[in-house]
Amino acid sequence: MRRLIASCGLVLGIAGCVTPSIPMPPPDPARMNFSVTGGPDSTAVFEYPAEENYADAVVYVFNRDLGEGIIVTARPDGSVGPTNPVAASIGDQIVVSFQLDEQTVSRCIRLQDGPQDPNVYCGP
Numbered sequence: 001m002r003r004l005i006a007s008c009g010l011v012l013g014i015a016g017c018v019t020p021s022i023p024m025p026p027p028d029p030a031r032m033n034f035s036v037t038g039g040p041d042s043t044a045v046f047e048y049p050a051e052e053n054y055a056d057a058v059v060y061v062f063n064r065d066l067g068e069g070i071i072v073t074a075r076p077d078g079s080v081g082p083t084n085p086v087a088a089s090i091g092d093q094i095v096v097s098f099q100l101d102e103q104t105v106s107r108c109i110r111l112q113d114g115p116q117d118p119n120v121y122c123g124p
Contacts, residue, residue: 023103023105024053024054024098024100024103024105025053025105026105026106026107027048027051027054027096027098027105027106027107028107028118029107029109029115029116029117029118029120030115030116030117030118031048031049031051031115032046032047032048032096032107032109032115032116033046033047033048033081033114033115033116034046034047034088034094034111034112034113034114034116035047035082035113035114036088036089036090036111036112036113037085038089038090041087042087042088042089042090043085043086043087043088044085044086044088044094044111045081045082045083045084045085045086046061046070046080046081046082046083046086046096047079047080047081047082047083048074048078048079048080048081048096049079050075050077050078050079051077051078051079052077052078053078053098054074054078054080054098054100055074055075055076055077055078056073056074056075056076056100057073057074057078057098057099057100058071058072058073058074058098058099058100059071059072059073059074059080059083059096059097059098059099060095060096060097060099060106061083061086061094061095061096062094062095062096062097063086063087063088063092063093063094064092064093064094064095064108064122065092065093066087066088066092068086068087069086069095070083070084070086072084074098088111089111090111090112090113091110091111091112092110092111093108093109093110093111093122094108094109094110094111095107095108095122096108096109107121108121108122109121109122110122
C-alpha cells in the first residue's frame, strides 16, 4: 500500500513539473500596417512591429479574394517587413498568420491603407 502511495506521489510530482505552453496572442490589426498602391495591378506591402511572441515565426500574408499570398520570416525581435508586395485592393480579405513550431495564430481583416481597423474583420 505504501509503495502504491509513493508511486502515485512520484507520478503527480513529475506531472506537476510539466509547464503548459502559453498560447501566442493573435496578431493585432491595429499594429498591422499595409501600404496599398492603387491602379489595375494594385498591391499591398505588409509591416508589423516587434513582438517577442513572434520571434522567427513564419509569416503568411494571404489574399482570400485572389487566392494569392506571400511567405516571409519574422526577425528575431518578431517584427516583419516591409514585405514584397502582395496582389491586393482596398477591401480585400487578407489573412495574416504567424506560425511557430507548434502554434499558428491568424487574423483576417478587410484591407485598408495604413493601420488596420481592429473592428473590421473578414466575412460576407
